[in-house]
Amino acid sequence: MTRVLVVDDEPQLARLLVINLKARKYEVDCAQDGGTALDAVAARRPDVVLLDLGLPDMDGIEVIRRLRVWSQVPVLVVSARHGSQEKIDALDAGADDYVTKPFSMDELLARLKAVGRRVSVREPGAADEEVVETEEFTIDLLAKKARRRGQGVRLTPTEWHVLEILIRNRGRLVSQRRLLQEVWGSSYGTQTNYLRVYMAHLRRKLEADPSRPRHLITAPGMGYRFEA
Secondary structure, three states, X not given: OOEEEEEOOOHHHHHHHHHHHHHOOOEEEEEOOHHHHHHHHHHHOOOEEEEOOXXXXXXXXXXXXXXXXXXXXXXEEEEXXXXXXXXXXXXXXXXXXXXXXXXXXXXXXXXHHHHHHOHHHHOOOHHHOOEEEOOOEEEEOOOOEEEEOXXXXXXXHHHHHHHHHHHHOOOOOEEHHHHHHHHHOOOOOOOHHHHHHHHHHHHHHHOOOOOOOOOEEEEOOOEEEEOO
């Protein structure tokens, strides 16, 4: 059974989440501040953390940063902050996904399931997998070879770099800023047009339907994610 830690200082929302999650057979723990949340992760070992950013003792982004020092537990941010910068900061700190309040319970549950399915990918050694196979294409990171439907696909060095970062963070949103800085350098943090061009190239070369990608996913205004 999946254990979820709900971190929110709004009692009514926390109660609503607990009722809905327990009705769907999740085990649920609650914390109302960042310090309690960090202790709960260490003691209870949840499978997923639902985290509000506006906590009374510390900002939720600081909670993520502290968690990532010693834990890779998936974190789904649930916040009233709508700004793209807050979303990017949360992703850069190590969040896996971001849902904006108010939200529909169906959307939250769908995101929660998606994050939960990625837990196995986060196990030790999983990020070091060198060969990734999908129904449409195969990527060998070590050999720097790509094949689609049995045929070799030529990728440029920059395309490889973008793709490798996404694959090694499989299932997690990688922010636009992080991609830009890792591929092009620390002075490139806002040139999102670069990413649009290279992601379009990768989709055209690898996806069955580039206009409806199944594997190279865009989170508008936030970043990109690779799903196998």
